[in-house]
Amino acid sequence: MQSTRPIFLVNLLFFFLIVFQPVYSQGVTNSLPKADSLFESRSYKEAFEIYSENYQEGLYSPAMLLKMAFIAEGMGDKEQATHYLGKYYDLNPNEQIISKIKTLTGQTTLFGYEVDDRDRFVLFLVNYKQYLLIALSAILLLSVIMIFWTSRKNESRVSYWPTAALMILIFLVNNFLDKPSTGLITHSPTYITTHPSAGGELVDQIEPGHRVKIKSSKDIWFEVEWKNQRAYIRKDHITRL
Numbered sequence: 001m002q003s004t005r006p007i008f009l010v011n012l013l014f015f016f017l018i019v020f021q022p023v024y025s026q027g028v029t030n031s032l033p034k035a036d037s038l039f040e041s042r043s044y045k046e047a048f049e050i051y052s053e054n055y056q057e058g059l060y061s062p063a064m065l066l067k068m069a070f071i072a073e074g075m076g077d078k079e080q081a082t083h084y085l086g087k088y089y090d091l092n093p094n095e096q097i098i099s100k101i102k103t104l105t106g107q108t109t110l111f112g113y114e115v116d117d118r119d120r121f122v123l124f125l126v127n128y129k130q131y132l133l134i135a136l137s138a139i140l141l142l143s144v145i146m147i148f149w150t151s152r153k154n155e156s157r158v159s160y161w162p163t164a165a166l167m168i169l170i171f172l173v174n175n176f177l178d179k180p181s182t183g184l185i186t187h188s189p190t191y192i193t194t195h196p197s198a199g200g201e202l203v204d205q206i207e208p209g210h211r212v213k214i215k216s217s218k219d220i221w222f223e224v225e226w227k228n229q230r231a232y233i234r235k236d237h238i239t240r241l
Contacts, residue, residue, distance in 0.1 A: 032064065044071045062091050078104045079186055079208070086184040086211060087241045089113065091127070093120075105209030111227060112182075112211030119180075126179045133174055140166045181214040183222065187237035196221035196232040203231050214240065 035050035048071045051064055065088040072080035082104045089097045093115045102110060115123075125132065143163040186208050193200030196218050203226065212224040212233065221232045 032059070032061075035064075036067075039067055039071075044074065047071065048075075060087075062088055065091070073104070082209060083184055083186070083239055083241070086182075089211075090179060090182055090241050091123075093123075101209055105207070107207060107209045110209055110211070111206075112213070123179060125177055129173065129177055132177075133170060136166060136170045136173065140170065182241045183212050183214050183224070183238035184208075184241055185210040185212065185233075185237060186239045187234075190233060190237040192224075192226055192231045192233055194231060196223070200232060203229075211241075212238065214238070 031050050032054060035047045035054070038044075038047035038050070048068065051060075051068050051071075054060060054064070055068065065084045069081045069084035069088070072078075072084060082101055085097050085101050085104070089101075093113070098110060098113050102108065140163065143166055147160065147163060185206055188207050189205050190207070190210075191205055192203040194203055195201070212222075212226055214222050214224055215230070216223040217235070218232075220235055222235055222238055224231055224233055224238075226233075
């Protein structure tokens with residue numbers, strides 16, 4: 001009877017090549033240290049240019065977002081400052097950021113910044129996603145070693161199911177574990193309607209600064225969660241975070 005071990009090993013190698021390619025791309029060396037040095041020397045414009053390039057490539061940290069918000073506010077661009085603070089809030093929710101956004105937008109009350117235990121748990125997993133993948137990979141490696149050890153004694157007793165389950169779990173964590181998609185209201189006024197059309201019933205009329213969870217996209221509309229109910233907002237009235 002032909003051994004299934006070579007086939008399994010080939011599939012395992014192929015799995016690692018595909019799944020961990022995104023992890024490698026997230027660790028690409030960038031120019032943030034140079035930008036931080038420019039920021040410390042108060043060369044804010046030059047630092048902001050480098051920060052912006054990294055941000056567009058998806059390379060940023062909470063500290064970088066705060067620095068970008070500081071620079072944008074100093075340049076008089078309150079909308080951009082609010083955007084970076086909103087992005088920071090997605091990574092690290094706290095009342096100080098909400099207060100600052102209120103100051104920038106002139107709002108006394110902001111909606112959409114509520115964070116429940118489920119949101120905090122998901123955010124915790126997202127923040128430690130890389131470490132979670134490393135831990136699961138270590139367990140996967142031990143599982144592979146056990147397969148080799150067991151197969152050397154009696155191949156008929158080898159079970160590939162635990163290893164296959166770990167591979168699936170790693171794939172799901174790496175590709176689907178992410179924070180909810182959110183957006184910041186940036187248009188004044190913004191109309192929230194019950195349907196994705198101008199004829200939809202008006203749910204609310206709001207000003208910039210509020211935050212919404214984006215559920216889906218349809219033509220020129222975003223389906224969002226607003227005050228625990230489904231609603232629609234035009235895409236050009238929202239900046240995605």
